[in-house]
Amino acid sequence: MTGEWPLYEVFVRGKRGLNHVHVGSLRAADDDMALHHARDLYTRRNEGVSIWVVKAADIAASSPDEKDPFFAPSADKVYRHPTFYEIPENVPHM
Amino acid sequence: MAFDNAYEALADAHDDARWAFGTGFDNPLSGVDTTVPSGVDGEDLAQYCLMLGDDALVLSHRLQQWCTRAPELEDEVAIANIGLDLLGQARLLLARTGRADGSGRGEDHYAYFRGEHEFRNVRLAEREHADFAQLVATVLVLTTWRLAVFQRLQASADPVLAAIAQKGVNELTYHRDYAAQWVVRLGDGTETSHARTVAAFDEVWPLVAELFEPHDVERRLDGVAVDPAEVRAEFDDVLAQVLSAATLETPVVPAKAGVAGGKGRNGRHTEQMGYLLAELQSVARAYPEATW
Amino acid sequence: MTVTEPAPSESDLEQHFEHTIAKDQRIEPRDWLPEAYRKTMIRQIAQHAHSEIIGMQPEGNWITRAPSLRRKAILLAKVQDEAGHGLYLYSAAETLGGDRGDLTEKLISGRQKYSSIFNYPTLSFADVGVIGWLVDGAAICNQVPLCRSSYGPYARAMIRICKEESFHQRQGYELLMAMMNGTRKQREAVQDSVNRFWWPSLMMFGPSDDDSPNTAQSMAWKIKRHTNDELRQRFVDMTVPQAETLGVTLPDPDLAWNADRGHHDFGAIDWDELKQVISGGGPCNTERVERRRAAHEDGAWVREAAAAHARKQQQRKEAAA
Numbered sequence: 001m002t003g004e005w006p007l008y009e010v011f012v013r014g015k016r017g018l019n020h021v022h023v024g025s026l027r028a029a030d031d032d033m034a035l036h037h038a039r040d041l042y043t044r045r046n047e048g049v050s051i052w053v054v055k056a057a058d059i060a061a062s063s064p065d066e067k068d069p070f071f072a073p074s075a076d077k078v079y080r081h082p083t084f085y086e087i088p089e090n091v092p093h094m
Numbered sequence: 095m096a097f098d099n100a101y102e103a104l105a106d107a108h109d110d111a112r113w114a115f116g117t118g119f120d121n122p123l124s125g126v127d128t129t130v131p132s133g134v135d136g137e138d139l140a141q142y143c144l145m146l147g148d149d150a151l152v153l154s155h156r157l158q159q160w161c162t163r164a165p166e167l168e169d170e171v172a173i174a175n176i177g178l179d180l181l182g183q184a185r186l187l188l189a190r191t192g193r194a195d196g197s198g199r200g201e202d203h204y205a206y207f208r209g210e211h212e213f214r215n216v217r218l219a220e221r222e223h224a225d226f227a228q229l230v231a232t233v234l235v236l237t238t239w240r241l242a243v244f245q246r247l248q249a250s251a252d253p254v255l256a257a258i259a260q261k262g263v264n265e266l267t268y269h270r271d272y273a274a275q276w277v278v279r280l281g282d283g284t285e286t287s288h289a290r291t292v293a294a295f296d297e298v299w300p301l302v303a304e305l306f307e308p309h310d311v312e313r314r315l316d317g318v319a320v321d322p323a324e325v326r327a328e329f330d331d332v333l334a335q336v337l338s339a340a341t342l343e344t345p346v347v348p349a350k351a352g353v354a355g356g357k358g359r360n361g362r363h364t365e366q367m368g369y370l371l372a373e374l375q376s377v378a379r380a381y382p383e384a385t386w
Numbered sequence: 387m388t389v390t391e392p393a394p395s396e397s398d399l400e401q402h403f404e405h406t407i408a409k410d411q412r413i414e415p416r417d418w419l420p421e422a423y424r425k426t427m428i429r430q431i432a433q434h435a436h437s438e439i440i441g442m443q444p445e446g447n448w449i450t451r452a453p454s455l456r457r458k459a460i461l462l463a464k465v466q467d468e469a470g471h472g473l474y475l476y477s478a479a480e481t482l483g484g485d486r487g488d489l490t491e492k493l494i495s496g497r498q499k500y501s502s503i504f505n506y507p508t509l510s511f512a513d514v515g516v517i518g519w520l521v522d523g524a525a526i527c528n529q530v531p532l533c534r535s536s537y538g539p540y541a542r543a544m545i546r547i548c549k550e551e552s553f554h555q556r557q558g559y560e561l562l563m564a565m566m567n568g569t570r571k572q573r574e575a576v577q578d579s580v581n582r583f584w585w586p587s588l589m590m591f592g593p594s595d596d597d598s599p600n601t602a603q604s605m606a607w608k609i610k611r612h613t614n615d616e617l618r619q620r621f622v623d624m625t626v627p628q629a630e631t632l633g634v635t636l637p638d639p640d641l642a643w644n645a646d647r648g649h650h651d652f653g654a655i656d657w658d659e660l661k662q663v664i665s666g667g668g669p670c671n672t673e674r675v676e677r678r679r680a681a682h683e684d685g686a687w688v689r690e691a692a693a694a695h696a697r698k699q700q701q702r703k704e705a706a707a
Contacts, residue, residue, distance in 0.1 A: 003689035004487050005166070007480055024543070025477040026168055027486060029692030030699065032275055037168040040175055041470055061416065151455075158458075161446040161465060162677060165685025167439065167473050174466035178459060185455050202454050226688045282698060283691025290687070377453040377511050384568045386454040386561070 008034040009059060010042050011052040020052050028053075128193040131252055134318055139252060140195035141214065141311045142319050144204065145359055146243075147187030148215035151205060152367075153236055154180035155374055156223060165226055172272055176233065179265040186258045193254075206378035210368050211361040217350070218301040219358075220367045227280055227287070227294035234273035235298055238332045239305045241266040242325035251317040274336045281340025288341070295337075295345050303349035305329075309359045407608055412538035415481040423607055426600075427537050428484040429498070430609060435475035436493045436500035440674050442468045444508040445517055453511060457561065461514060464554050471547045478539040494679040501525075502660060503590050505668030506582065512565060512575040513583070518558015520580070520587040520625065526551050527621045528591065531611035540609075559628065566633050573633075580629075581637045588652075589660045591618040597657075622650050 005027040011020040023042045028034035034053040043049040130136045157177035164170040188201040218236060223229040244266060247259035280287040306326045312319040337344055356362035394402075399418040406413060413419055446465045452458035476486045492498040503521050508514070529548050535541040565572040592598060592614040604610035612620075622641075629636050640653035662668065 003686055003693050005689065005693060024474055025480055026473060027166070028168065029279065029689070030696040033168075033279075033692065036272060036275065037172065040171045041168065041473055155450060158449045158462060161449055161462075162442050163681045163684070165681070165688035167469055167476070170442075170469040171466055171473070174462055174469065178462050178466070181455065181459050181462065185459070188455075205455055206453070226685070279692045279695040280688070283694040284687070286687050287691030287694075373450050377448075377451045381453065381569065381571060384453070384565075384572050386457050386564055386568075 005029045005033075007056040008038070008053045009056050010034075010038045011054075012038075012042055013050040015048065020050065025056060126254060126257070128190065128254055130194055131318075134252060135314065136194045136196055138311050138314050139318065140191045142315055143187045143191040143194060143255070145214040145309070145311070147184045147191060147204070148213050149219045149236070149240065150180040150187065151184035152213070152215045152370065153219040153232075154178075154184060155370055156220070156232075157229075160223070160229065173229075176269045176272065179262075179269065183258065183262050183265070186261075190254055190258070202378065206375045210363055210371055213358075213361060213363065213367065213371070215358050215363075216301070216304055217358040217364050217367075218298065218305065220364060220370055221298070221301065222366055224297075225290060225294070226276075227290040228297060230273045230276040230280065231291065231294040231298045233269060234277050234336065235302060235305075235333070237266050237269040237273060239322075239325065239329050241270055242328045242332075243320045243322060246320040246324070250319070255318065270332075274332075277336055277342075278340045281337070281342045291340065291342060292345075295342065296347055299345040299347050300350040304352075304357050304359075307357070307359075407536050410608075412541060413536050414538045422603075423609075424482050426604065426607070427540065427609060428479055428482050428489075430604075431475055431479040431482075431537075431540055432484060432489045432492070433499050433501075435472045435479060435489070436498060437504065438468045438472035438475060439493075440500045440504045440678060442472075443674055443677055444504055444506070444670075445514055447508050448511055448514050451511070452514075457511075457514075460557055460561075464518075464557070467550050467554070471543075471550070474543040474546060475540075478537075478543045481539045482537075490678075490682055494675055494682060496666070496675060499664065500674075501590060502663045502668065503583075503586050504674060505663050505671045506586050507670050509582070510575045510579060512562070512572070512579040515558045515561035515565065515576065516579040516583045518554050518556075519562055519628070520583050521590070522551050522555040522558060523625060523628075524587045524590045524621050526555060527617050527624070531617075532609075534608070534611060536608035559632070562632055562634075576632075577634050580634045584637050585655065585659075586663075588618060588622070588655055589663075591615070591621065593657065593660070594655075619649055622652050626650055 006029075007025050008028050009025050010023050012023045013020045026034065026037050026041060028037055031053060035051060038051050038053050039046075039049075043051065130139060154177045157173050157180070160173050160177075162170070164173055184205075185201050188204040191204055192199040192201070216236075218232060221228075221232060223232060241263065244259040244262045248256050248263065250256040250259065277291065280291040282288070306322045306329075308321050308323050312321060334344065352360075353362040400420060403413070403417065403419055403423075406417070413423075442465050445461060445468075449458060449461050449465060452461050476484075476489065479489060480486060489498065493500070503524075508517070526548060529544055529551065532544045533541055533548055535544065562576055565576050595601060595613045595615045598614055601610060601613055605613075626636065626641065626643075638653045640651060642651050644651045663671070666672075
């Protein structure tokens with residue numbers, strides 16, 4: 001059994017009329033904890049702020065330029081680093 | 095002094111809302127009309143403010159002791175937040191004491207230059223936390239109780255107390271939420287955490303009855319103070335919900351007796367209290383002439 | 387279904403990366419980047435994060451004893467900020483695949499370092515002010531240029547952190563001003579603290595440039611913007627007039643204004659001491675790491691409980707669906 005908590009990405013809307021903006025990440029065991037900690041950490045408990053949290057593993061991300069081969073394929077995860085994905089063991093040089 | 099208000103003088107911008115909680119650095123009641131309302135006994139009001147203020151100051155001290163010891167960094171931030179809020183409440187209440195008793199003494203006089211027998215906090219606030227389960231059990235019990243008291247205190251005949259309570263209600267709701275979530279996680283989590291949480295509530299519960307025993311000062315301050323006996327039902331209701339979600343039972347343990355008829359509210363404390371104050375007061379007392 | 391383009395070669399990718407840096411653009415998490423850059427960046431960010439977290443200890447040491455409630459609130463808020471800074475930084479490291487649990491293991495097993503300054507003890511409440519003034523001041527000198535680091539998430543974390551650090555520095559200085567305007571005992575405590583922290587603060591900038599082999603690559607990658615000696619000089623020049631205003635003496639007989647250079651000269655740093663502290667022989671190395679390890683290990687059952695509860699909740703939700 002592991003005690004490692006999943007990584008959550010945090011999006012904050014500073015005030016009405018603005019979009020939610022990505023501000024960073026944190027580790028939490030569940031959604032409630034993620035929201036609580038996000039409020040503590042990224043808004044310093046400012047109650048007029050709307051927060052979204054989502055497990056980093058659940059985000060599908062596209063590249064800055066879809067046609068540009070310098071970026072990973074679309075619908076990829078947030079991070080490029082290989083350890084972020086589950087890589088089959090028979091793939092060389094990963 | 096050049097920097098009388100640290101934040102005014104030091105902050106680049108004044109829109110930094112993050113400093114808004116618990117760290118008002120100057121005399122927290124400056125600018126507020128602190129005249130004792132007519133018909134209210136100033137000495138009683140001062141004693142009542144000490145009771146509520148000492149609860150917050152002493153529990154905050156126990157939370158400060160968790161600094162750099164929390165189970166995860168996010169909780170480091172959360173525990174410090176609660177400690178700061180409670181410290182902020184204590185400062186307001188101790189400052190109110192100095193006005194109500196007519197002495198004009200500041201908050202630091204009450205925090206640093208009173209002896210153990212002069213502190214009026216309930217004994218549960220001063221209890222050491224042997225582990226994280228005891229921390230969250232203590233915070234759940236004390237904030238649930240205090241929140242119920244503060245909700246009623248918003249209608250106090252003393253406008254200053256009413257204002258302090260109003261500010262505190264939001265904070266305490268947040269603290270209770272944090273503690274309740276953790277009690278549920280620990281109670282429901284693993285065998286180990288369940289056992290530790292059961293043990294924690296067994297430790298805490300003997301000091302629960304004391305929270306609801308009205309003191310003579312509270313009785314006399316009709317309309318100003320809240321009779322703690324009134325909030326027992328609400329407290330029981332909240333605790334029952336949380337404990338049930340946490341797969342825990344309400345402990346069946348005898349209440350802890352007082353000493354020579356007195357408990358925390360009478361200045362009769364546990365043996366741990368002297369050590370707590372030794373730590374809290376050591377520097378202030380080593381430099382009695384100093385200003386900080 | 388998308389048509390797959392032929393994969394670019396390693397050298398094409400590298401060129402693109404170099405080009406992005408040359409244009410002073412930020413490298414972002416999903417970009418291709420050389421393995422050496424990634425490793426260096428993770429190490430730099432992790433050491434910085436560890437420093438924030440370990441740095442909570444020397445100051446946290448005085449929270450419960452702070453001599454006024456106002457000072458207590460300021461100090462508690464500050465130490466809380468440091469936990470927040472640590473989290474912002476670990477969050478930046480996670481974007482490079484630097485798993486926080488793994489980095490914590492490296493810290494408590496001594497495989498990753500943190501700033502040497504935190505291996506010195508805090509022996510009086512004046513140290514709280516001096517750490518704010520000198521240590522945070524030195525940290526700001528180091529960190530402000532990092533707001534332009536080529537790695538985007540790190541640069542953004544640094545902007546947030548620097549804003550709060552400058553607040554800490556001024557509030558440390560304000561405490562020292564109050565103490566210097568206080569009693570003789572208070573003034574002596576401040577001077578004693580400055581005597582203890584001055585040289586270790588200068589060491590915070592790391593070895594001299596002649597002895598700093600990785601600087602060139604880090605500058606080329608724009609993850610370091612100035613050399614150690616440049617930053618150290620800037621710090622000395624900034625601090626000397628502040629010390630005069632405060633009325634304390636910096637413990638260096640060779641400290642003097644050099645009109646030709648337009649900078650202050652200062653005495654030789656005891657590099658042997660820095661080496662000793664970095665290699666584990668500082669006054670508090672063992673205690674600092676041990677405290678962090680204890681917190682992490684004592685918290686294991688709590689973290690496991692939360693994870694177990696989350697799994698059970700998930701199962702209940704699925705069973706109900």
